[in-house]
Amino acid sequence: MIIAARKSLEEIRNMLSGYKRILVVGCGTCVTICWAGGEKEVGILSSQLRLASSKDGNELSVMEAVVERQCEKEMVIEELGDKVPGVEAILSMGCGAGVQTMAELFEEKPIFPALNTTFIGMPEKEGLWLEMCGACGDCFLDRTGGICPVVRCAKGLLNGPCGGNLETRCRK
Amino acid sequence: MTRENKKIIAFCCAESAYRAADRAGRLRIRYPDNVRVIRIPCAGRVSVLHILKAFEKGAAGVLVMGCQEGACRHLTGNIRAKERVKYAKDLLKEVGINGQRVKMVNFGPDMAQKFAREIEEMVEKIKEEK
Numbered sequence: 263m264i265i266a267a268r269k270s271l272e273e274i275r276n277m278l279s280g281y282k283r284i285l286v287v288g289c290g291t292c293v294t295i296c297w298a299g300g301e302k303e304v305g306i307l308s309s310q311l312r313l314a315s316s317k318d319g320n321e322l323s324v325m326e327a328v329v330e331r332q333c334e335k336e337m338v339i340e341e342l343g344d345k346v347p348g349v350e351a352i353l354s355m356g357c358g359a360g361v362q363t364m365a366e367l368f369e370e371k372p373i374f375p376a377l378n379t380t381f382i383g384m385p386e387k388e389g390l391w392l393e394m395c396g397a398c399g400d401c402f403l404d405r406t407g408g409i410c411p412v413v414r415c416a417k418g419l420l421n422g423p424c425g426g427n428l429e430t431r432c433r434k
Numbered sequence: 435m436t437r438e439n440k441k442i443i444a445f446c447c448a449e450s451a452y453r454a455a456d457r458a459g460r461l462r463i464r465y466p467d468n469v470r471v472i473r474i475p476c477a478g479r480v481s482v483l484h485i486l487k488a489f490e491k492g493a494a495g496v497l498v499m500g501c502q503e504g505a506c507r508h509l510t511g512n513i514r515a516k517e518r519v520k521y522a523k524d525l526l527k528e529v530g531i532n533g534q535r536v537k538m539v540n541f542g543p544d545m546a547q548k549f550a551r552e553i554e555e556m557v558e559k560i561k562e563e564k
């Protein structure tokens with residue numbers, strides 16, 4: 263799945279400055295699992311945005327929505343079709359694919375990313391995600407014992423003399 | 435934000451803090467009247483969003499009151515609450531609200547005095563800031 267992390271509130275607010283009615287859209291799949299852009303995170307970010315703007319004395323109306331998969335046009339249209347006309351800008355809490363899907367669908371509205379998409383990975387334990395694949399387009403896991411050197415070797419070596427690592431250095 | 439009323443929301447675990455509040459009432463212990471007690475089945479029920487929403491609606495402070503560590507009826511509810519309060523503090527700081535306005539407190543059901551004291555302390559903290 264896709265792993266992402268939320269941008270700082272300051273960065274998000276800078277992107278949104280000048281807009282009075284926004285829609286925060288989460289994604290119910292990958293970024294829900296990595297706690298970056300699911301329903302809960304949409305609620306938290308929206309609440310933070312409301313608090314911060316009312317503290318500054320600005321009016322900001324924040325609507326919330328979650329699309330099951332933000333990278334699927336049908337799902338986005340079904341969930342957001344009637345919500346988008348009422349807002350000035352959209353803040354996407356999906357990965358980069360989600361942001362671009364929405365940008366394509368709602369050409370007339372500015373779409374801003376609230377997350378930094380970081381890698382393809384898996385949840386190791388609560389709060390820890392490991393990078394597993396660099397989407398190289400030519401998978402050779404059959405020859406590497408099921409371990410991806412593209413991203414799991416610190417140097418990205420495919421023919422490295424890998425004996426693991428010792429005190430942060432490669433072991434010969 | 436309407437903070438003039440300076441309300442304090444106290445999320446009280448039914449097993450400990452709520453009983454302590456009850457006891458404070460029965461013993462006629464005085465404490466500030468701007469606290470609103472919300473009875474919850476366990477401190478672990480309180481989510482970060484509950485805390486943020488309280489501030490959104492104009493609360494000046496939030497207390498999450500659960501059992502003593504090791505004594506949670508649901509085993510880890512109070513530990514979860516502690517972590518969530520920590521997280522909420524960071525989120526509030528990002529917004530520009532002092533993280534001290536939210537606090538986790540651990541109670542036994544008989545600690546009526548402590549209940550009153552914690553509320554007084556929170557009221558003082560809020561006054562100092564204004």
Ligand code: SF4
Pocket residue numbers: 264289290291292293330331332333334356357358359360361
């Ligand atoms: S937009 Fe698609 S790929 Fe991105 S997090 Fe959501 S489901 Fe995953």
Ligand code: SF4
Pocket residue numbers: 394395396397398399400401402403410411412413
């Ligand atoms: S070799 Fe590694 S980066 Fe390439 S497709 Fe396979 S897992 Fe992904």
